[in-house]
Amino acid sequence: MTSQNISIVNRQTGIEKFEFVERKGKGHPDTLADELAEELSIYYSRYTKEKFGVVLHHNFDKLSLLGGASHVVFGRGIITKPIRVILNGRASLRFGNTELNISNLLYPVIRNFFKERFAELSPEKDIDIINMISTQSSPGKMYEDESIKGTRRFWFEPRDVNDLREKHHFGANDTAIGVGYAPLSKVESAVLKLELFINGEKYKVGKPWLGSDIKLMAARLGNDVDITLCVPQIANHVRSIEEYSSNLAKVREDITQLLVSLLPEFNLSISLNTRDDLTLKELYLTAIGSSIESGDEGVVGRGNRLNGLISSNRPYSIEGLAAKNPVYHAGKLYNLLAQEIADSIYKITNKYVEVYLVSQSGRLLKNPWKALVSIDGHVDEEVIRTIVIEGIENITKITDSILNGRNYLKK
Structure with a gap:
């Protein structure tokens, strides 16, 4: 160039006179989908590089998570239907005469991913994996006699390293x-730091009730900044509505103190769990700390x-x-x-x-x-x-x- x-x-x-900034926390289903898919790609890339000397063709960017079902009361929360992982995309399942078993290769990575993030979850029981991986290439693959000399027919089934087009033409696969x-901006930086603070290991010490599916939205008009947050709690560690309310009050106190230090020149307004109804006891109380446990979905590309x-x-x-x-x-x-x-x-x-x-x-x-x-x-x-x-x-x-x-x- x-x-x-x-x-x-x-x-x-x-x-700018105004701005709107959103962050989906590390336990949000869309964040989970993005990070899981990327971890699978990294693992597959490193594995094939070590085994064959090259990164085999793959895209796991159509992965999605389908919410399970849960039963929650004060003091106890359980998953009653498993979370489903739709392992979707395309990948090479062979290199020459050597086959790759995606189940053996990637399923342990998926289960470990959830185990690391959710202490209340049983990866073997609460996670169902549905393998939808395809080996079909994009349009361009033809079966004319001349096509045998090209690479498109063998994009996900390379006969050897010569079928990897990028080895001799480092070209873009797409427009x-x-x-x-x-x-x-100051508000963007504050939103990012705030979620990382609440979801950080240091802050969660002594707070086993604090879930990870935290979502923030900030709206700034001039010097006025309104921030709304949804913060989940984990039922096994919350015995009553009084404890739930006390926990929220503590979170409000801590985030207010942090935001004042991060945005001292702005007029701040903070809203927390605005959908809660204490009278009806409809609360952001969960089994594992994320809405993925019950009905919500996560899809690659919809998150941060x-x-x-x-x-x-x-x-x-x-x-x-x-x-x-x-x-x-x-x-x-x-x-x-x-x-x-x-x-x-x-x-x-x-x-x-x-x-x-x-x-x-x-x-x-x-x-x-x-x-x-x-x-x-x-x-x-x-x-x-x-x-x-x-x-x-x-x-x-x-x-x-x-x-x-x-x-x-x-x-």
Whole structure:
């Protein structure tokens, strides 16, 4: 890629008059779906790399979680119907004459994922796994005589390393856009820090009743910031409505103190568990601490964006980057790269910046179809172009970090 292919747009935005910021906590079904799918991709990638010397083609980005059923009263909560994991997507189930058993390979990862996150859950009894993995490639696979020389027919059933197209043509598998921006606003940063604080190991010491499916929404208009939270409790550790109310009061006190320290210049209003009805005893009381236990669903791509937030006033792609192939999938690599470039530019310029990278199916990943940087005020454009070019040239470092076990979705 050359510097002439990079567009730089100067913008004058100042401070936005309003913003809306959402975060789905680590126990939210959509967050669970994203993180589980990404862990499966990392595990599969590392396994096939070690066993065959290459990362075999796969995408687990259509994974979904279907809620079970639970029975909850004060002092006791149990799962009565299992949570269903729909293992959906595509993957290579063989390499040459060697077959891969997805059940043996990935099912233990799935059960361990839930075991690590939910102490009240029995992974063997409370998790059902439904394998919907396909080996069919996208359109382009043909059965003409000449096609035997190509790779599309063997995309998920490679005969050997030569059937992995990226080994001799490092091209985008799709036309997709990646978006990144920096820095976070004060409200964005506060929302992220608040959820990580409540769901953090340190805060949960001595609070076995505190669930993880915490959801936040912040709305700022001028200097007024309204924040609403849903905070679940775990029935086995809450014996009465008085305990439930006391626990909520403690959470309110702690989050108020934190928010005042994070946003001292704003007028704050905090709402907590607004759907609770104490008279009818309809409360956010759960068996394991997440709505996935009872009816709710989680789907890859519906949760937080790469930075851990859903900010309606900011640019973002609806691309579900979790569990896409880390070697060549443009929808994954370009989103990760756009954010890295944005962070690098902000670090040098101290100016708000947005980065857009667009792939073109089949085009070399190191030569984006479109690359655009939108930045507040005027800057040295050659510095910006150098950062972008260096980032693109080193795009394979993102793959390396994933293969080393980094899950970009974990905050």
